[in-house]
Amino acid sequence: MATLVLDNGAYTAKIGYNQEKVSVIPNCQFRSKTSRLKTFTANQLDEIKDPSGLFYILPFQKGYLVNWDVQRKVWDHLFGKEMFKVDFADTSVVITEPYFNFTSIQESMNEILFEEYQFQSALRINAGSLSAHHYFHTNPSELCCMVVDTGFSFTHIAPYCRRRKMKESIRRINVGGKLLTNHLKEIISYRQLHVMDETHVINQVKEDVCYVSQHFYKDMEIAQAKGEENTVMRDYVLPDFSSIKKGFCKPREEMVFSGKYKTGEQILRLANERFAVPEMLFHPSDIGIQEMGIPEAIVHSVESLPEEMQPHFYRNVVLTGGNTLFPGFRERLEAELRALVPAHLPVSVMLPANPVCYAWEGGKLLAHNPDYDEMVVMREDYEENGHCICEEKFDI
């Protein structure tokens, strides 16, 4: 029997058998300006030669699965003969869902896994729980950990005490990578070039040039300086998808500080945008979202937990999700936490080698765990007992 692990994110599906490596695949469909009649699914994105003006069709809204038509198209493609060739009758699936997933979505999930695809067995679980499993697996002497998952749709702060998810202390911040990209798109469009239709291109710009500042107001000053003294400023060469397939930053020595470039490429000049955008993870109120930023929310969560446990969480903060890849993210979070947490308590923030796939890797470990068989629901059990057996066994 095989086990398929699927961290079903709103941006990418992290998928692979528990004996194999992980693949990261867009969890959506696309339409392009150049072949309007065709709908591209998941990694068929690679077939689109000119992804300018790329149109996204996403199965998730605010982090919750709402468009099942699209989700099933993506899953049919992933499970099908072109990709994972799933033999459903002989496969167990580990699949992730967001914290506090709605009851109706959970029931639809059961129906689709057991009735439509007919997996032999399934484990539905929060991605953060897989991350916690991963963390405890590699740090067996630790009692608690604080999972910070900052992905596409939102950011969650989720404390775990051994296997137990401390549900009452989970905090959600409504800032994720989607909002950051859209905000960058918006400020670039207002300040220099209309790029509102270029989500795909600007998302790449974000991943290529944005970073988390360690000294916010100091970087603001540098970003305001003229000429060479402005060490924050970057000129980003936009792709034209013919001679320039992928955008990139002009090397410093080729930057023209006054006047125009003689070369004909289209350039975006970025200065405070580089760090003001990821800053929203630390200060959502900068754009009017009245919520705590990540460091404050961690403290808020920890302080709601039993006092004797509190020190354990601060020294076992683990970062997951795509936004933690911004350079400087870990250092800034650790420094801010250090300042907020009582001085006698140690603070330690860990950035795994692959924070995007950390939950998936946890799922893979879990599938090899002797307890795994106890955690799943078998298809026969579902057929006999319906949703209630899933409600009993799964902790979503």
Add this chain to the structure above:
Amino acid sequence: METVFLYPTARVEAGQRRVLDEATRQRRLTRQLEALEKDNFQDDPLSSLPPPGPTARLPAFSESEEPEKKKRKTRGDHFKQRFRKNFTTLLEEENLSEKPEPNYLSAAAPPSSLPARHFCCVCGFPSHYTCTTCGGRYCSTKCLCTHRETRCLKWTL
């Protein structure tokens, strides 16, 4: 940084100055935040095709153009209905105000206790001044001018 506007609709004529009330300012902020949740700004390329001829049939939204090869049994309309609800509808149906905490609503991070920071809505640098008309922030007379010529009253409902 030279500010160049290549986005023609960003400029609107400055009309008479009026002062926006708090409710309007709040609505405006909500709209800005909602825009940041959008999947796409542009129209679906499919819908912007030239009008079809009498025999052409356009596939509906999120339906692939290849003829469906049905492997699994199709479900009734009731099933389809259930699978087409948006986030707001689903959230309402969860009826969370009557359900025990913790839940989706109770998990939201509370407002920060740190003082608000202010940035110029034109250039993004720290700002010390507030536009008397709309409450937007600006850092210099240059940015105030740009703000007035562009967004100041443009986003009112």
